[in-house]
Amino acid sequence: AVAPQLPYLSGLNPEQRAAVEATEGPVLVLAGAGTGKTRVLTTRIAHLIATGRAQPHQILAVTFTNKAAREMRERVTSVIGPVAEGMQWLGTFHSIGTKILRRHAELVGLRSDFTILGTDDQLRLMKQVIEAEGIDEKRWPARQLASLIDGWKNRGLGPNQIPAGEAGAFASGRGGKLYTAYQDRLKTLNAVDFGDLLLECLRLWREHPDILEQYQNRFRYMLVDEYQDTNVAQYLWLRLLAQARKNLCCVGDDDQSIYGWRGAEVDNILRFEHDFSGAVVIRLERNYRSTAHILSAASVLISKNQSRLGKTLRTEDEPGEKVTITGAWDSEDEARLIGEEIEALHAKKHSLAEIAILVRISAQMREIEDRLVTLGVPYRVIGGPRFYERAEIRDALAYLRVVNQPADDLAFERIVNVPKRGLGDATIQVLHNHARAARVPLVEAARFIVETDELKPKPRSTLRDLLTSFGRWSKLSETMTQSEVAQTVLEESGYTDMWQKDKSADAAGRLENLKELVRSMEEFPDLQSFLEHVSLVMEANESDTTERVSLMTLHAAKGLEFDTVFLPGWEEGLFPNQRALDESGRAGLEEERRLAHVGLTRARRRAKIFFASNRRIHGLWNSTIPSRFVDDLPEADVEVVEAPANFSYGGTSRFDRMAPFSGSSYQTPGWQRAQAHRSTTDDGGYSARRSGDRRGPMMIEGELVAKSTGAASSFKAGGRVLHSKFGPGTIEAVDGNKLTVEFDKAGRKMVLDSFVDAMG
Ligand code: ATP
Numbered sequence: 167a168v169a170p171q172l173p174y175l176s177g178l179n180p181e182q183r184a185a186v187e188a189t190e191g192p193v194l195v196l197a198g199a200g201t202g203k204t205r206v207l208t209t210r211i212a213h214l215i216a217t218g219r220a221q222p223h224q225i226l227a228v229t230f231t232n233k234a235a236r237e238m239r240e241r242v243t244s245v246i247g248p249v250a251e252g253m254q255w256l257g258t259f260h261s262i263g264t265k266i267l268r269r270h271a272e273l274v275g276l277r278s279d280f281t282i283l284g285t286d287d288q289l290r291l292m293k294q295v296i297e298a299e300g301i302d303e304k305r306w307p308a309r310q311l312a313s314l315i316d317g318w319k320n321r322g323l324g325p326n327q328i329p330a331g332e333a334g335a336f337a338s339g340r341g342g343k344l345y346t347a348y349q350d351r352l353k354t355l356n357a358v359d360f361g362d363l364l365l366e367c368l369r370l371w372r373e374h375p376d377i378l379e380q381y382q383n384r385f386r387y388m389l390v391d392e393y394q395d396t397n398v399a400q401y402l403w404l405r406l407l408a409q410a411r412k413n414l415c416c417v418g419d420d421d422q423s424i425y426g427w428r429g430a431e432v433d434n435i436l437r438f439e440h441d442f443s444g445a446v447v448i449r450l451e452r453n454y455r456s457t458a459h460i461l462s463a464a465s466v467l468i469s470k471n472q473s474r475l476g477k478t479l480r481t482e483d484e485p486g487e488k489v490t491i492t493g494a495w496d497s498e499d500e501a502r503l504i505g506e507e508i509e510a511l512h513a514k515k516h517s518l519a520e521i522a523i524l525v526r527i528s529a530q531m532r533e534i535e536d537r538l539v540t541l542g543v544p545y546r547v548i549g550g551p552r553f554y555e556r557a558e559i560r561d562a563l564a565y566l567r568v569v570n571q572p573a574d575d576l577a578f579e580r581i582v583n584v585p586k587r588g589l590g591d592a593t594i595q596v597l598h599n600h601a602r603a604a605r606v607p608l609v610e611a612a613r614f615i616v617e618t619d620e621l622k623p624k625p626r627s628t629l630r631d632l633l634t635s636f637g638r639w640s641k642l643s644e645t646m647t648q649s650e651v652a653q654t655v656l657e658e659s660g661y662t663d664m665w666q667k668d669k670s671a672d673a674a675g676r677l678e679n680l681k682e683l684v685r686s687m688e689e690f691p692d693l694q695s696f697l698e699h700v701s702l703v704m705e706a707n708e709s710d711t712t713e714r715v716s717l718m719t720l721h722a723a724k725g726l727e728f729d730t731v732f733l734p735g736w737e738e739g740l741f742p743n744q745r746a747l748d749e750s751g752r753a754g755l756e757e758e759r760r761l762a763h764v765g766l767t768r769a770r771r772r773a774k775i776f777f778a779s780n781r782r783i784h785g786l787w788n789s790t791i792p793s794r795f796v797d798d799l800p801e802a803d804v805e806v807v808e809a810p811a812n813f814s815y816g817g818t819s820r821f822d823r824m825a826p827f828s829g830s831s832y833q834t835p836g837w838q839r840a841q842a843h844r845s846t847t848d849d850g851g852y853s854a855r856r857s858g859d860r861r862g863p864m865m866i867e868g869e870l871v872a873k874s875t876g877a878a879s880s881f882k883a884g885g886r887v888l889h890s891k892f893g894p895g896t897i898e899a900v901d902g903n904k905l906t907v908e909f910d911k912a913g914r915k916m917v918l919d920s921f922v923d924a925m926g
């Protein structure tokens with residue numbers, strides 16, 4: 167029955183309204199992007215409270231992020247007033263789990279002030295556990311154990327519940343034992359990791375049914391947003407809580423399941439219908455977010471996936487602007503084009519807060535951030551640190567700061583034992599003592615200390631070696647470009663190697679970021695000016711009220727919406743991401759496609775896809791081809807944008823050789839344009855562009871000759887090469903990947919082979 171005194175219901179369509187009013191029993195809202203699932207949840211909460219079915223503290227509502235929880239609280243408040251502030255149980259699985267666990271900590275062997283370990287501490291602890299077992303941590307790294315244990319925890323499995331075959335996965339069958347030892351250590355430390363926040367709740371409830379019952383009674387109604395991305399532990403947690411009253415309402419979209427790699431299981435959708443018999447399943451089909459072209463493009467794209475439940479979506483919105491597809495020469499050009507479009511939108515009074523740039527991997531952010539800083543466009547990075555604030559970038563910068571300015575104590579301290587080289591706290595203490603007493607920088611103190619017997623022989627010789635290395639690295643800049651210096655320092659210090667040996671999920675991303683850092687340095691005349699640029703970027707921190715462009719990964723964009731969405735990097739290899747394809751095959755491809763679908767469906771009015779014809783992937787320039795996802799888009803809904811008129815590649819249209827939307831085999835005319843491009847910029851014009859070009863792919867008769875930095879050099883003494891900084895020269899000697907070159911103008915220099923092109 168329609169109660170006219172409930173004005174908030176009038177803003178809903180009949181299906182949404184049914185979902186709000188079906189308050190009793192299990193409800194599953196399975197619906198596409200922008201159909202109002204989150205709005206249904208919000209209204210449902212308001213409705214439960216407004217009709218007196220529940221007090222705010224009797225409602226459990228789970229969102230995917232803390233930000234989403236804040237927004238939901240605000241929206242409920244705007245509908246029913248400040249009474250909504252009483253919602254104590256609105257948050258993420260982690261925040262709610264923490265709260266429950268603190269109340270009963272002693273029952274699971276913790277104190278209520280337990281600490282929640284971050285990833286770093288978690289790894290440190292695992293390492294100790296591994297070593298205590300007498301296992302070689304180099305062979306069986308802590309990160310590998312961490313992902314194994316996280317995987318078990320995601321599936322709700324405690325140390326005693328691991329299926330027979332699986333414990334053998336680590337250190338010849340000792341995975342399970344290490345898991346137990348790790349949990350014991352956590353308890354001793356009065357600590358938990360993220361996985362425990364739910365797992366310990368499950369144990370608590372299993373072992374203390376009376377407490378479970380308390381919560382089952384308390385939570386009269388339960389609601390879950392982004393249900394498609396829950397993992398098994400979360401599902402079990404929900405199921406236990408909801409078992410008594412069964413008032414559980416989950417909303418989700420199988421086409422937006424993008425956390426499979428983190429243990430999320432779309433199967434939870436099927437499980438729900440199975441475990442909660444009589445569940446009402448409601449489908450919402452009207453999209454309220456996007457204009458027709460955007461919605462149609464996104465729908466056709468996702469229809470190429472085989473594993474999906476399938477759905478129809480419609481909009482009553484106008485066709486609007488077509489989805490644009492813009493080809494750029496390289497990633498820097500791409501960032502420039504995006505910057506121009508943002509400026510144009512801003513000039514037409516579009517709010518920057520309504521613009522988002524969504525990237526596939528975080529390493530893509532660096533060039534875009536730099537461009538935005540150059541243009542003075544305020545931006546924020548959502549869901550992660552800015553590029554230069556990432557741990558691996560800060561480490562690398564610390565190395566470079568010491569090379570540039572040995573007296574930089576903070577930097578020295580940051581990297582003196584990264585990677586671990588046995589210069590731990592004891593050594594640092596000795597250095598500090600002397601530095602303070604003698605009022606000299608740490609490096610200075612170190613130089614003195616290694617001549618004494620203050621340190622044991624091993625750290626002493628290690629420290630001496632490190633100081634020698636720093637001395638050598640400081641001199642490199644006399645003969646090398648700053649990028650070459652950086653690359654050499656990161657390699658010789660063992661820093662790159664540390665991440666290469668690392669088996670954790672994020673190691674590859676960190677290596678990509680490091681390569682991106684080295685590459686970004688090419689655009690600066692010297693190390694000093696590069697470091698100054700970095701400190702400027704780090705400072706560009708506008709006040710919180712400034713309207714800003716949002717920059718984030720596609721993963722972080724879930725649930726959000728913006729008038730204009732820029733989608734750079736739609737190239738094979740990057741997106742779909744090669745690693746996802748290699749590791750998970752077709753399932754990986756389909757998850758990538760869902761990610762593309764999430765990206766497109768964030769846009770209300772404008773979706774702008776970009777790809778670059780040249781991009782560095784894993785440090786190598788590649789001539790790239792547009793993503794197969796570009797092919798997936800229906801011609802009627804897209805517009806292929808020409809490059810700006812003042813930016814032609816020798817008169818060749820960038821799409822001349824590309825037959826758009828005609829299957830997946832088209833190739834950009836890379837080599838032709840590479841030639842044309844070179845000839846048009848050989849006037850030594852735009853230096854950043856030139857520097858991008860210099861490490862560009864070397865094209866011989868249309869074939870890409872990729873050059874690897876680490877591999878044995880293909881260069882021979884006597885060969886002619888071209889170096890960006892020093893010009894042409896003749897190779898005198900080859901030593902691994904280092905070349906001694908007699909440059910025609912600059913004289914004899916030592917350079918890295920990856921920084922020169924072979925000539926004729
Ligand atoms: P996603 O799957 O991306 O999370 P969603 O299904 O949660 O999307 P919402 O974010 O709830 O969708 O809604 C999308 C947009 O449509 C919001 O701006 C919302 O305010 C609007 N909207 C939803 N339902 C209606 C409606 N009945 N009338 C008008 N606008 C609506």
Ligand code: MG
Pocket residue numbers: 203204205391725
């Ligand atoms: Mg939503």
